[in-house]
Amino acid sequence: MNKKSNFFGNAVEVKEHENINQALRRFKKKIEESGVLEDAKKKEFYEKPTSVRKRKKSSAKARWRKKLRDQQLPPKLY
Numbered sequence: 001m002n003k004k005s006n007f008f009g010n011a012v013e014v015k016e017h018e019n020i021n022q023a024l025r026r027f028k029k030k031i032e033e034s035g036v037l038e039d040a041k042k043k044e045f046y047e048k049p050t051s052v053r054k055r056k057k058s059s060a061k062a063r064w065r066k067k068l069r070d071q072q073l074p075p076k077l078y
Contacts, residue, residue: 010034 012027014020031037047055 010036
């Protein structure tokens, strides 16, 4: 097993004394980190450009509201 493998993309080589479940866990982690699954889910259905803009604008508003909420003083406790 000293040969150098030329794997492209998200490949996981199963080691000699490794359980298949451990290799599968490593593969899932690698896929999650690369964002391949997220891109596939986004491209599963066509989203109109207007709905993309609307979704991005609403998430920006939510981020802004969260920022304002975090900057607010705590309520008086009396």
